[in-house]
Amino acid sequence: PEVKKIAVISGDGIGPEVVAEAEKVLKRTEELFGYSFETEHALFGGIAIDEKGTPLPEETLAVCKNADAVLLGAVGGPKWDSNPKELRPETGLLGIRKALGLFSNLRPAVVFDCLKDASTLKPEVLEGTDLMVVRELTGGIYFGDKFRRQGENGEEAVDTCVYNVAEVERIVRQAFEIAQKRRKKLASVDKANVLETSRLWREVVIRVAADYPDVELEHVLVDNCAMQLLRRPASFDVIVTENMFGDILSDEAAMLTGSIGMLASASMGEGAFGLYEPVHGSAPDIAGQNLANPIATILSLAMMLRLTFGYADAADAIEAAVAKVLNDGHRTSDIAVDKSKAIGTREMGDLIVAAM
């Protein structure tokens, strides 16, 4: 079989530990399904700042560009938090998104049955929640001009939010297509009663919707969406929105599932290329202690196998193995009710490999 190339970026904090478990799982899919992967490791984030003097070294970008997909652990930590902008892990994150053209961030928020009590929401409200936030990732206020200037009333700061029709259209089409493969409902979130970029956004959504007559569309104002996610989470299927709103709403949606240590994400460009990473952060407080939950990273790998490589059999096998291990009662400490019975990062990885 064709050898697929995966760039592996362990990153900071618990990143290396959770990525190591995902790599075990990857190896197992080779044995089970005959697929063949070549992995290449690269430095990124805080560790790259320390070792190379920049969060996103040129070599790392080259490794990613040369690969079919990227697996990322997590980046950042207090060590780099007060660095100047160019020497911060986030700057690397924004840089890699732009450089790889990753315009679409897919964040499924699902409630794992065995974890439904972990949410701060009432179980009956959460029942059936299974939504996907599709966030525009390379435009908007994140990437517009930003500067300081002297205004009439002293120093001022400016950020610019820009969207063009093509940028909106490609993400919106992708969201409609995802909705077609799910429950056929799309909520487009904007602030069209205030923002010009939102009015453009809504015009494009309305025009594009004509090509997806089987998808039920609603327009939701961002403030209202922040409320409705709390009131009726299960009623959402796919939510599509611009970069800044997506940042806020996807985190709100993730937290309401109560399963944040288990959520995967994909950042996609044109074609099948994608960067896959867990939703959780680098958790420096528990790094290096075999305490981290590797499931979100392993499920991110499953997303990669499905979306980039089209290896649905392998993705299914991984997801089924995760479900089985959880159903058998195994828990890392973040999701354990009885922490004294919690297993470690490596043990969880081994159990998932064994269950495949």
Place this chain on the structure above:
Amino acid sequence: PEVKKIAVISGDGIGPEVVAEAEKVLKRTEELFGYSFETEHALFGGIAIDEKGTPLPEETLAVCKNADAVLLGAVGGPKWDSNPKELRPETGLLGIRKALGLFSNLRPAVVFDCLKDASTLKPEVLEGTDLMVVRELTGGIYFGDKFRRQGENGEEAVDTCVYNVAEVERIVRQAFEIAQKRRKKLASVDKANVLETSRLWREVVIRVAADYPDVELEHVLVDNCAMQLLRRPASFDVIVTENMFGDILSDEAAMLTGSIGMLASASMGEGAFGLYEPVHGSAPDIAGQNLANPIATILSLAMMLRLTFGYADAADAIEAAVAKVLNDGHRTSDIAVDKSKAIGTREMGDLIVAAM
């Protein structure tokens, strides 16, 4: 006693009904405490579009400017939703904020004991939640330049987010002062890892904090705040943030209390002048049916008496009367468990007046 002038804007939907009950309560404070108010009604929002061809007529602005405070019901409705921008109720809302210099929106989010089961959050998570969102209201991306242009890749839309030091400083100082009178905790919310306006915001917060050493300060990124509001709502005291983030987070905070029909708000300018309105909307579906809950508007009036006029005795009396009526088991249908026993808008107003 000095006669205080109040501009009364009933607005659209249920606005006139809930405002009428607040006016009864106002009258009762005159009888009980010897205060003296002069009210002047003015058209605003949808009804002003219909009758005067603009959401914010000059006369209305003059009435407000001539008053010591403004009481607002609610504006908007589907009837005006597809109007061009100049003929939409929201445009009037943004216009009145700017014209009256209402730079600070205060949104208390409290859990009413008798309603704690109404939230979608678990009661044990919600326990003790009593926070105040202080939202900057006349700056940021709401009021910066917005336009369309032809870019390299076709039509694009632009919104500009601008903050100067003075704008940030006045709202931040106000938030610190509010925190000093509460539990002395302030969370400043920004996106300083991405936005230049947020970096300016954070610099100002850090500088101003030196003048309020008794207030415990934390900086929270907006995406993290959207999560923490769900995870640990009771740990927040005062939250201060810029206009767009405040729009989203104050609605999220309101919804998590489960008491959205009961929440008051104040929009303050320099000095004691303020505009007071319920957090809920104009609810056109139940308008004119004596079904709306007038409590949020009545509590907004109490905020006015306290913040603009310094009439703490009257404000206390209103708040105590509301608590008593609720404790006696009276409910409008939005908050009634047994809807068949629900009372109407007018009956709720009468009971509160009687309980004062």
